Amino acid sequence: NAGVTQTPKFRVLKTGQSMTLLCAQDMNHEYMYWYRQDPGMGLRLIHYSVGEGTTAKGEVPDGYNVSRLKKQNFLLGLESAAPSQTSVYFCASSYPSQFKTRPTDYDQPQHFGDGTRLSIL
Amino acid sequence: AQSVTQPDIHITVSEGASLELRCNYSYGATPYLFWYVQSPGQGLQLLLKYFSGDTLVQGIKGFEAEFKRSQSSFNLRKPSVHWSDAAEYFCAVGNTGGFKTIFGAGTRLFVKA
Numbered sequence: 120n121a122g123v124t125q126t127p128k129f130r131v132l133k134t135g136q137s138m139t140l141l142c143a144q145d146m147n148h149e150y151m152y153w154y155r156q157d158p159g160m161g162l163r164l165i166h167y168s169v170g171e172g173t174t175a176k177g178e179v180p181d182g183y184n185v186s187r188l189k190k191q192n193f194l195l196g197l198e199s200a201a202p203s204q205t206s207v208y209f210c211a212s213s214y215p216s217q218f219k220t221r222p223t224d225y226d227q228p229q230h231f232g233d234g235t236r237l238s239i240l
Numbered sequence: 241a242q243s244v245t246q247p248d249i250h251i252t253v254s255e256g257a258s259l260e261l262r263c264n265y266s267y268g269a270t271p272y273l274f275w276y277v278q279s280p281g282q283g284l285q286l287l288l289k290y291f292s293g294d295t296l297v298q299g300i301k302g303f304e305a306e307f308k309r310s311q312s313s314f315n316l317r318k319p320s321v322h323w324s325d326a327a328e329y330f331c332a333v334g335n336t337g338g339f340k341t342i343f344g345a346g347t348r349l350f351v352k353a
Contacts, residue, residue, distance in 0.1 A: 123283070152339075161244070161330060161343030162284070177339065209283055227274060227334055227341055231283025 121145055125210050125232035132200045132239045140195040140235050142210030149214040151193040152177075152228050153185060155206040162209065168193055200239045208235045242267050244333050244344035252350040253321050261316040261347050263331030273314040274332040274341070275305055284330060290314065301325070326351045 123144045132138055142151065149170050154162040164177030168187040182204060184196045193212075197204060211228030245264045253259050265271060272291050276284040288299025295307040305316045314331060328348045334341035 159249075159345050161332075161345045163343075164339065164341070167339050175339070211283070227272070227286075227289070227332075228284075229286060231285070233281065233283050 123210055123212055123230050123232040125208075125235050127235060128233070129236045130238070132197075132237065134200060134202060134239060136200050137196070137198050138200065138237075139197075140208055140210075140237075142193045142195070142212075142232060143191055144193075144210075144212040144230070145191065146212060146230065147190075148212035148230070149190075150212060150228075151187065152211040152213075153183070153193065153195045154209045154211065154228075155179065155204075156209060156234070157206050165195065165208075202239050204237065205239045206237060208237060242333065242340070242342050244331055244342050246329075246331055246344040246347045248347045249345075250348040250350065252352060254352050255323050256320050259316075259318045259321045259325070259349070261329050261331075261349070263314045263316065263344060264312050265314065265331070265333045266312065267333050267335075269335055271333045272335055273305070273307060274334070275299065275303070275314075275316050276330045276332065276343075277301075278328045278330065278346075280327070287316070287329075321349075321351055323351045323353070325349060 126141045152167040153165040156162050163179045166185040168174045171190040174185045186194045210232045213229035243266045274289045275287040278284045288297050290297045290307050297305050328346045330346045331344040
């Protein structure tokens with residue numbers, strides 16, 4: 120049981136290049152999240168998804184796009200990378216589908232991947 | 241404005257000593273409160289959470305936290321620290337339905353022999 124898996128783990132880009140970060144979870148979770156972590160700032164939510172085919176903006180969505188075509192995957196795209204996007208990116212998931220109601224527990228990120236360290240030169 | 245403050249950027253404690261990590265929050269509604277731990281090179285792991293009820297919450301790895309509404313605090317404690325507890329700890333506040341969990345900047349814990 121892998122939990123939440125992020126690929127790649129490290130990447131260096133040049134300004135203006137594009138790339139996609141992949142997040143995969145095998146826990147049948149409905150909710151998935153993308154965060155960025157910067158020194159001294161904690162985690163900030165970029166985008167999130169409450170289910171297959173749905174996405175929504177978080178606190179810092181500018182410069183990023185996301186897609187949730189399959190329930191188990193949540194992709195984060197950078198169309199034109201900028202040095203300000205140098206960060207560590209974390210994916211998280213929560214809310215097992217077997218719950219018929221929506222318990223308050225599961226609005227919060229429960230399981231995190233190990234992160235993707237992205238540097239943009 | 242909603243915010244979470246962790247006043248200590250880093251703390252050093254001796255192995256076997258007690259630990260208290262501070263967390264203060266500002267939140268308009270009844271808060272849901274969380275503590276996460278992050279080991280180097282890894283993602284965050286949920287230690288414990290408070291939604292309602294008993295203000296003393298037990299978590300994993302021997303940690304506990306106490307919600308004090310009058311002080312707007314949710315401090316994390318452990319009676320005896322182990323070397324494996326060295327990590328970064330994040331306090332977070334949120335509520336249901338809004339996906340607006342706010343994370344503090346973190347406190348890095350160093351454990352000395």
